[in-house]
Amino acid sequence: MRNPRLHALAARWLGLGLATVVAVVTFVLGVTGRLTLYISPDTVWFACAAAVVMLVVAVWSCTLPLGAEGDHDHDHGAVGADAGSLRRRMLQTAGVVTGGVLASAVVLAALVLPPASLSTQLAMSRAGESPVLFAGADDVTLGVADTTTFGVGDWASAFATATRPESYDGASVTLTGFVTPGEGDTTGLTRMIITHCVIDAQPATVPVGGVADEYATGQWVEVTGTVRADADGTLRIEPTAVKKVAEPKDPYEY
Structure with a gap:
Protein backbone atom coordinates (compact mmCIF):
# COMPACT_ATOMS: atom_id res chain seq x y z
CA MET A 1 0.00 0.00 0.00
CA SER A 117 33.98 27.47 -19.58
CA LEU A 118 34.40 24.72 -22.14
CA SER A 119 37.70 22.94 -21.80
CA THR A 120 40.68 23.12 -24.11
CA GLN A 121 40.38 19.38 -24.69
CA LEU A 122 36.84 19.85 -26.00
CA ALA A 123 37.99 22.61 -28.33
CA MET A 124 40.73 20.38 -29.72
CA SER A 125 38.38 17.41 -30.09
CA ARG A 126 35.91 19.49 -32.09
CA ALA A 127 38.52 21.04 -34.34
CA GLY A 128 37.84 20.23 -37.97
CA GLU A 129 34.29 18.99 -37.41
CA SER A 130 32.81 21.72 -39.61
CA PRO A 131 33.97 24.48 -41.97
CA VAL A 132 35.32 27.61 -40.32
CA LEU A 133 32.44 29.93 -41.09
CA PHE A 134 31.50 32.33 -38.32
CA ALA A 135 29.97 35.74 -37.87
CA GLY A 136 31.11 38.25 -40.46
CA ALA A 137 32.06 35.61 -43.03
CA ASP A 138 29.96 37.22 -45.78
CA ASP A 139 31.62 40.59 -45.20
CA VAL A 140 35.03 38.93 -45.29
CA THR A 141 34.26 37.31 -48.64
CA LEU A 142 33.09 40.61 -50.09
CA GLY A 143 36.18 42.39 -48.80
CA VAL A 144 34.19 45.18 -47.13
CA ALA A 145 34.63 44.28 -43.47
CA ASP A 146 36.33 46.55 -40.97
CA THR A 147 39.09 44.25 -39.71
CA THR A 148 39.70 46.43 -36.66
CA THR A 149 36.60 44.86 -35.11
CA PHE A 150 37.58 41.27 -35.91
CA GLY A 151 37.81 38.66 -33.20
CA VAL A 152 39.41 35.22 -33.43
CA GLY A 153 36.32 33.81 -35.14
CA ASP A 154 36.27 36.51 -37.82
CA TRP A 155 39.96 36.11 -38.55
CA ALA A 156 39.67 32.33 -38.63
CA SER A 157 36.96 32.71 -41.27
CA ALA A 158 39.07 35.19 -43.24
CA PHE A 159 42.11 32.93 -43.12
CA ALA A 160 40.04 29.96 -44.33
CA THR A 161 38.03 31.64 -47.09
CA ALA A 162 40.06 34.59 -48.38
CA THR A 163 40.34 34.58 -52.19
CA ARG A 164 42.83 37.47 -52.07
CA PRO A 165 44.89 36.83 -48.94
CA GLU A 166 47.33 39.60 -49.88
CA SER A 167 44.56 42.11 -49.14
CA TYR A 168 44.90 41.28 -45.44
CA ASP A 169 48.69 41.52 -45.37
CA GLY A 170 49.79 44.20 -42.93
CA ALA A 171 46.55 44.36 -40.94
CA SER A 172 47.10 45.03 -37.25
CA VAL A 173 45.51 42.68 -34.73
CA THR A 174 45.07 42.39 -30.98
CA LEU A 175 43.43 39.08 -30.11
CA THR A 176 42.80 37.12 -26.94
CA GLY A 177 42.44 33.35 -26.84
CA PHE A 178 43.94 30.18 -25.44
CA VAL A 179 46.92 28.31 -26.84
CA THR A 180 46.43 25.12 -28.84
CA PRO A 181 48.89 23.08 -30.90
CA GLY A 182 49.56 24.55 -34.35
CA GLU A 183 50.98 23.28 -37.61
CA GLY A 184 54.66 23.57 -38.49
CA ASP A 185 56.32 26.43 -36.64
CA THR A 186 53.03 28.11 -35.68
CA THR A 187 50.97 28.02 -32.50
CA GLY A 188 47.18 28.07 -32.52
CA LEU A 189 45.27 30.90 -30.89
CA THR A 190 41.79 29.52 -30.22
CA ARG A 191 38.42 30.76 -29.04
CA MET A 192 35.13 28.88 -28.74
CA ILE A 193 32.38 30.37 -30.92
CA ILE A 194 28.75 30.08 -29.78
CA THR A 195 25.67 30.68 -31.90
CA HIS A 196 22.94 29.92 -29.33
CA CYS A 197 24.40 27.90 -26.45
CA VAL A 198 27.38 25.74 -25.52
CA ILE A 199 25.85 22.74 -27.28
CA ASP A 200 26.62 24.28 -30.69
CA ALA A 201 30.03 25.67 -29.66
CA GLN A 202 32.81 25.26 -32.22
CA PRO A 203 36.50 26.23 -31.96
CA ALA A 204 38.00 28.94 -34.15
CA THR A 205 41.79 29.02 -34.48
CA VAL A 206 44.29 31.35 -36.12
CA PRO A 207 48.01 30.48 -36.56
CA VAL A 208 50.54 32.59 -34.69
CA GLY A 209 54.18 32.33 -35.72
CA GLY A 210 57.29 32.62 -33.61
CA VAL A 211 55.94 31.44 -30.25
CA ALA A 212 55.96 27.67 -30.66
CA ASP A 213 56.49 25.77 -27.35
CA GLU A 214 56.69 28.99 -25.35
CA TYR A 215 53.22 28.67 -23.81
CA ALA A 216 51.40 25.67 -22.40
CA THR A 217 48.32 24.38 -24.17
CA GLY A 218 45.26 26.01 -22.62
CA GLN A 219 47.11 29.13 -21.44
CA TRP A 220 45.16 32.30 -22.19
CA VAL A 221 47.24 34.94 -23.96
CA GLU A 222 46.80 38.31 -25.65
CA VAL A 223 48.54 38.56 -29.00
CA THR A 224 49.37 41.86 -30.64
CA GLY A 225 50.85 41.70 -34.10
CA THR A 226 50.41 41.90 -37.85
CA VAL A 227 48.74 39.60 -40.37
CA ARG A 228 51.21 38.30 -42.95
CA ALA A 229 50.54 36.48 -46.22
CA ASP A 230 53.17 33.92 -47.18
CA ALA A 231 54.20 33.31 -50.77
CA ASP A 232 51.76 30.39 -51.06
CA GLY A 233 48.87 32.57 -49.88
CA THR A 234 48.77 31.17 -46.36
CA LEU A 235 47.87 33.75 -43.74
CA ARG A 236 49.36 33.87 -40.25
CA ILE A 237 49.86 36.35 -37.44
CA GLU A 238 53.35 37.67 -36.83
CA PRO A 239 53.33 38.76 -33.19
CA THR A 240 55.04 41.84 -31.83
CA ALA A 241 53.92 41.12 -28.25
CA VAL A 242 52.43 38.12 -26.49
CA LYS A 243 51.45 38.20 -22.84
CA LYS A 244 49.73 35.80 -20.49
CA VAL A 245 46.27 36.89 -19.32
CA ALA A 246 43.56 35.46 -17.11
CA GLU A 247 40.60 33.73 -18.71
CA PRO A 248 38.10 36.48 -19.65
CA LYS A 249 34.85 36.74 -17.73
CA ASP A 250 33.12 35.86 -20.98
CA PRO A 251 35.47 33.38 -22.67
CA TYR A 252 33.39 32.90 -25.83
CA GLU A 253 32.78 34.81 -29.06
CA TYR A 254 29.38 34.96 -30.72
Whole structure:
Protein backbone atom coordinates (compact mmCIF):
# COMPACT_ATOMS: atom_id res chain seq x y z
CA MET A 1 0.00 0.00 0.00
CA ARG A 2 1.56 3.23 -1.07
CA ASN A 3 1.66 6.26 1.20
CA PRO A 4 -0.48 8.97 -0.50
CA ARG A 5 1.28 11.85 1.24
CA LEU A 6 4.75 10.53 0.37
CA HIS A 7 3.65 9.96 -3.22
CA ALA A 8 2.29 13.51 -3.40
CA LEU A 9 5.53 14.96 -2.00
CA ALA A 10 7.60 12.99 -4.51
CA ALA A 11 5.37 14.10 -7.39
CA ARG A 12 5.65 17.75 -6.37
CA TRP A 13 9.44 17.53 -6.01
CA LEU A 14 9.94 15.81 -9.38
CA GLY A 15 7.84 18.43 -11.10
CA LEU A 16 7.65 21.77 -9.37
CA GLY A 17 10.60 21.32 -7.01
CA LEU A 18 13.22 20.56 -9.66
CA ALA A 19 11.86 23.24 -11.98
CA THR A 20 12.04 25.81 -9.17
CA VAL A 21 15.64 24.94 -8.33
CA VAL A 22 16.62 25.21 -12.00
CA ALA A 23 14.84 28.58 -12.19
CA VAL A 24 16.71 29.88 -9.13
CA VAL A 25 20.07 28.70 -10.50
CA THR A 26 19.31 30.27 -13.89
CA PHE A 27 18.30 33.60 -12.36
CA VAL A 28 21.34 33.75 -10.06
CA LEU A 29 23.70 32.96 -12.95
CA GLY A 30 22.01 35.64 -15.04
CA VAL A 31 22.29 38.28 -12.32
CA THR A 32 25.95 37.45 -11.67
CA GLY A 33 26.80 37.49 -15.38
CA ARG A 34 27.80 33.81 -15.47
CA LEU A 35 24.88 32.57 -17.55
CA THR A 36 26.86 33.50 -20.66
CA LEU A 37 29.04 30.47 -19.92
CA TYR A 38 26.10 28.41 -21.16
CA ILE A 39 24.05 30.52 -23.58
CA SER A 40 24.46 33.50 -25.91
CA PRO A 41 24.16 36.95 -24.24
CA ASP A 42 21.26 37.72 -26.59
CA THR A 43 19.13 35.05 -24.90
CA VAL A 44 20.05 35.77 -21.26
CA TRP A 45 17.10 38.13 -20.79
CA PHE A 46 14.69 35.49 -22.07
CA ALA A 47 16.11 32.80 -19.77
CA CYS A 48 15.90 35.11 -16.75
CA ALA A 49 12.35 36.15 -17.63
CA ALA A 50 11.34 32.49 -17.91
CA ALA A 51 12.97 31.81 -14.53
CA VAL A 52 10.98 34.63 -12.91
CA VAL A 53 7.73 33.29 -14.38
CA MET A 54 8.59 29.82 -13.06
CA LEU A 55 9.20 31.22 -9.56
CA VAL A 56 5.86 33.06 -9.63
CA VAL A 57 4.12 29.83 -10.63
CA ALA A 58 5.95 28.00 -7.84
CA VAL A 59 4.76 30.51 -5.24
CA TRP A 60 1.20 30.26 -6.55
CA SER A 61 1.28 26.45 -6.53
CA CYS A 62 2.11 26.45 -2.84
CA THR A 63 -1.50 27.54 -2.25
CA LEU A 64 -2.72 24.22 -3.67
CA PRO A 65 -3.32 21.40 -1.19
CA LEU A 66 -0.72 18.66 -1.25
CA GLY A 67 -1.81 15.90 -3.62
CA ALA A 68 -4.07 18.08 -5.75
CA GLU A 69 -1.99 17.12 -8.76
CA GLY A 70 -3.20 13.54 -8.47
CA ASP A 71 -6.97 14.19 -8.04
CA HIS A 72 -7.67 13.33 -11.67
CA ASP A 73 -5.93 9.97 -11.34
CA HIS A 74 -7.83 9.09 -8.19
CA ASP A 75 -11.19 9.57 -9.92
CA HIS A 76 -10.41 6.70 -12.23
CA GLY A 77 -8.46 4.57 -9.77
CA ALA A 78 -11.55 3.41 -7.88
CA VAL A 79 -12.63 1.14 -10.70
CA GLY A 80 -9.94 -1.35 -9.74
CA ALA A 81 -6.87 -2.58 -11.50
CA ASP A 82 -6.18 -5.84 -13.17
CA ALA A 83 -2.74 -7.39 -13.64
CA GLY A 84 -2.14 -5.37 -16.82
CA SER A 85 -2.89 -2.01 -15.23
CA LEU A 86 -0.77 -2.91 -12.21
CA ARG A 87 2.15 -3.76 -14.46
CA ARG A 88 1.66 -0.51 -16.37
CA ARG A 89 1.56 1.47 -13.13
CA MET A 90 4.76 -0.19 -11.94
CA LEU A 91 6.51 0.67 -15.19
CA GLN A 92 5.30 4.26 -14.95
CA THR A 93 6.53 4.49 -11.37
CA ALA A 94 9.93 3.06 -12.35
CA GLY A 95 10.18 5.58 -15.18
CA VAL A 96 9.28 8.49 -12.91
CA VAL A 97 11.77 7.40 -10.25
CA THR A 98 14.56 6.94 -12.81
CA GLY A 99 13.86 10.30 -14.40
CA GLY A 100 13.65 11.94 -11.00
CA VAL A 101 17.00 10.53 -9.90
CA LEU A 102 18.69 11.69 -13.11
CA ALA A 103 17.06 15.13 -12.96
CA SER A 104 17.97 15.50 -9.29
CA ALA A 105 21.59 14.60 -10.09
CA VAL A 106 21.70 17.27 -12.80
CA VAL A 107 20.25 19.89 -10.47
CA LEU A 108 22.65 18.87 -7.68
CA ALA A 109 25.59 19.17 -10.06
CA ALA A 110 24.42 22.65 -11.07
CA LEU A 111 24.32 23.67 -7.40
CA VAL A 112 27.61 22.08 -6.32
CA LEU A 113 29.88 22.50 -9.34
CA PRO A 114 31.01 26.05 -10.14
CA PRO A 115 30.21 27.42 -13.63
CA ALA A 116 33.14 26.77 -15.96
CA SER A 117 33.98 27.47 -19.58
CA LEU A 118 34.40 24.72 -22.14
CA SER A 119 37.70 22.94 -21.80
CA THR A 120 40.68 23.12 -24.11
CA GLN A 121 40.38 19.38 -24.69
CA LEU A 122 36.84 19.85 -26.00
CA ALA A 123 37.99 22.61 -28.33
CA MET A 124 40.73 20.38 -29.72
CA SER A 125 38.38 17.41 -30.09
CA ARG A 126 35.91 19.49 -32.09
CA ALA A 127 38.52 21.04 -34.34
CA GLY A 128 37.84 20.23 -37.97
CA GLU A 129 34.29 18.99 -37.41
CA SER A 130 32.81 21.72 -39.61
CA PRO A 131 33.97 24.48 -41.97
CA VAL A 132 35.32 27.61 -40.32
CA LEU A 133 32.44 29.93 -41.09
CA PHE A 134 31.50 32.33 -38.32
CA ALA A 135 29.97 35.74 -37.87
CA GLY A 136 31.11 38.25 -40.46
CA ALA A 137 32.06 35.61 -43.03
CA ASP A 138 29.96 37.22 -45.78
CA ASP A 139 31.62 40.59 -45.20
CA VAL A 140 35.03 38.93 -45.29
CA THR A 141 34.26 37.31 -48.64
CA LEU A 142 33.09 40.61 -50.09
CA GLY A 143 36.18 42.39 -48.80
CA VAL A 144 34.19 45.18 -47.13
CA ALA A 145 34.63 44.28 -43.47
CA ASP A 146 36.33 46.55 -40.97
CA THR A 147 39.09 44.25 -39.71
CA THR A 148 39.70 46.43 -36.66
CA THR A 149 36.60 44.86 -35.11
CA PHE A 150 37.58 41.27 -35.91
CA GLY A 151 37.81 38.66 -33.20
CA VAL A 152 39.41 35.22 -33.43
CA GLY A 153 36.32 33.81 -35.14
CA ASP A 154 36.27 36.51 -37.82
CA TRP A 155 39.96 36.11 -38.55
CA ALA A 156 39.67 32.33 -38.63
CA SER A 157 36.96 32.71 -41.27
CA ALA A 158 39.07 35.19 -43.24
CA PHE A 159 42.11 32.93 -43.12
CA ALA A 160 40.04 29.96 -44.33
CA THR A 161 38.03 31.64 -47.09
CA ALA A 162 40.06 34.59 -48.38
CA THR A 163 40.34 34.58 -52.19
CA ARG A 164 42.83 37.47 -52.07
CA PRO A 165 44.89 36.83 -48.94
CA GLU A 166 47.33 39.60 -49.88
CA SER A 167 44.56 42.11 -49.14
CA TYR A 168 44.90 41.28 -45.44
CA ASP A 169 48.69 41.52 -45.37
CA GLY A 170 49.79 44.20 -42.93
CA ALA A 171 46.55 44.36 -40.94
CA SER A 172 47.10 45.03 -37.25
CA VAL A 173 45.51 42.68 -34.73
CA THR A 174 45.07 42.39 -30.98
CA LEU A 175 43.43 39.08 -30.11
CA THR A 176 42.80 37.12 -26.94
CA GLY A 177 42.44 33.35 -26.84
CA PHE A 178 43.94 30.18 -25.44
CA VAL A 179 46.92 28.31 -26.84
CA THR A 180 46.43 25.12 -28.84
CA PRO A 181 48.89 23.08 -30.90
CA GLY A 182 49.56 24.55 -34.35
CA GLU A 183 50.98 23.28 -37.61
CA GLY A 184 54.66 23.57 -38.49
CA ASP A 185 56.32 26.43 -36.64
CA THR A 186 53.03 28.11 -35.68
CA THR A 187 50.97 28.02 -32.50
CA GLY A 188 47.18 28.07 -32.52
CA LEU A 189 45.27 30.90 -30.89
CA THR A 190 41.79 29.52 -30.22
CA ARG A 191 38.42 30.76 -29.04
CA MET A 192 35.13 28.88 -28.74
CA ILE A 193 32.38 30.37 -30.92
CA ILE A 194 28.75 30.08 -29.78
CA THR A 195 25.67 30.68 -31.90
CA HIS A 196 22.94 29.92 -29.33
CA CYS A 197 24.40 27.90 -26.45
CA VAL A 198 27.38 25.74 -25.52
CA ILE A 199 25.85 22.74 -27.28
CA ASP A 200 26.62 24.28 -30.69
CA ALA A 201 30.03 25.67 -29.66
CA GLN A 202 32.81 25.26 -32.22
CA PRO A 203 36.50 26.23 -31.96
CA ALA A 204 38.00 28.94 -34.15
CA THR A 205 41.79 29.02 -34.48
CA VAL A 206 44.29 31.35 -36.12
CA PRO A 207 48.01 30.48 -36.56
CA VAL A 208 50.54 32.59 -34.69
CA GLY A 209 54.18 32.33 -35.72
CA GLY A 210 57.29 32.62 -33.61
CA VAL A 211 55.94 31.44 -30.25
CA ALA A 212 55.96 27.67 -30.66
CA ASP A 213 56.49 25.77 -27.35
CA GLU A 214 56.69 28.99 -25.35
CA TYR A 215 53.22 28.67 -23.81
CA ALA A 216 51.40 25.67 -22.40
CA THR A 217 48.32 24.38 -24.17
CA GLY A 218 45.26 26.01 -22.62
CA GLN A 219 47.11 29.13 -21.44
CA TRP A 220 45.16 32.30 -22.19
CA VAL A 221 47.24 34.94 -23.96
CA GLU A 222 46.80 38.31 -25.65
CA VAL A 223 48.54 38.56 -29.00
CA THR A 224 49.37 41.86 -30.64
CA GLY A 225 50.85 41.70 -34.10
CA THR A 226 50.41 41.90 -37.85
CA VAL A 227 48.74 39.60 -40.37
CA ARG A 228 51.21 38.30 -42.95
CA ALA A 229 50.54 36.48 -46.22
CA ASP A 230 53.17 33.92 -47.18
CA ALA A 231 54.20 33.31 -50.77
CA ASP A 232 51.76 30.39 -51.06
CA GLY A 233 48.87 32.57 -49.88
CA THR A 234 48.77 31.17 -46.36
CA LEU A 235 47.87 33.75 -43.74
CA ARG A 236 49.36 33.87 -40.25
CA ILE A 237 49.86 36.35 -37.44
CA GLU A 238 53.35 37.67 -36.83
CA PRO A 239 53.33 38.76 -33.19
CA THR A 240 55.04 41.84 -31.83
CA ALA A 241 53.92 41.12 -28.25
CA VAL A 242 52.43 38.12 -26.49
CA LYS A 243 51.45 38.20 -22.84
CA LYS A 244 49.73 35.80 -20.49
CA VAL A 245 46.27 36.89 -19.32
CA ALA A 246 43.56 35.46 -17.11
CA GLU A 247 40.60 33.73 -18.71
CA PRO A 248 38.10 36.48 -19.65
CA LYS A 249 34.85 36.74 -17.73
CA ASP A 250 33.12 35.86 -20.98
CA PRO A 251 35.47 33.38 -22.67
CA TYR A 252 33.39 32.90 -25.83
CA GLU A 253 32.78 34.81 -29.06
CA TYR A 254 29.38 34.96 -30.72
